[in-house]
Amino acid sequence: xxxxxxxxxxxxxxxxxxxxxxxxxxxxxxxxxxxxxxxxxxxxxxxxxxxxxxxxxxxxxxxxxxxxxxxxxxxxxxxxxxxxxxxxxxxxxxxxxxxxxxxxxxxxxxxxxxxxxxxx
Numbered sequence: 001x002x003x004x005x006x007x008x009x010x011x012x013x014x015x016x017x018x019x020x021x022x023x024x025x026x027x028x029x030x031x032x033x034x035x036x037x038x039x040x041x042x043x044x045x046x047x048x049x050x051x052x053x054x055x056x057x058x059x060x061x062x063x064x065x066x067x068x069x070x071x072x073x074x075x076x077x078x079x080x081x082x083x084x085x086x087x088x089x090x091x092x093x094x095x096x097x098x099x100x101x102x103x104x105x106x107x108x109x110x111x112x113x114x115x116x117x118x119x120x
Contacts, residue, residue: 003055003108009098010052013065017046044068052102055111058119062102069096 015025020042023030032038044065051061069092077089084090106119113119 001108002105003110005098006055006058006102006108006111007053009095010049013045013095014049014053017042017044017049021046041068041072052099055107055113056116056118058107058111058113059103062099066096066099066103069093069099 018024019027020029020032020038029038032042045068048061048065048068051057052065073084073089073092073096077084077087077092079087080089081087084093107113111119
């Protein structure tokens with residue numbers, strides 16, 4: 001189940017990166033300026049999400065993505081309202097803590113990290 005949680009969370013997370021960087025699904029935030037905060041976030045979502053899907057460098061990637069989601073929450077969502085249900089930050093908080101969990105749990109049995117004997 002740990003591997004399934006990692007794969008599903010990463011696939012859904014990757015969709016945020018494809019939306020920003022590749023314009024799919026269509027979004028107002030598509031194709032941000034290179035090296036802007038939105039572009040950096042999109043690249044981390046896309047590349048980091050892909051690495052998590054296959055379970056490669058899981059712990060360090062999850063650490064970076066957890067931090068990304070914490071920063072996204074406090075920079076983009078928290079200023080809108082104090083309550084996550086009202087500021088749209090629910091997903092950012094969940095991703096932050098799911099990714100933080102992967103930092104400590106590792107990738108699970110179905111991962112390239114396990115195949116390459118990189119983890120545990």
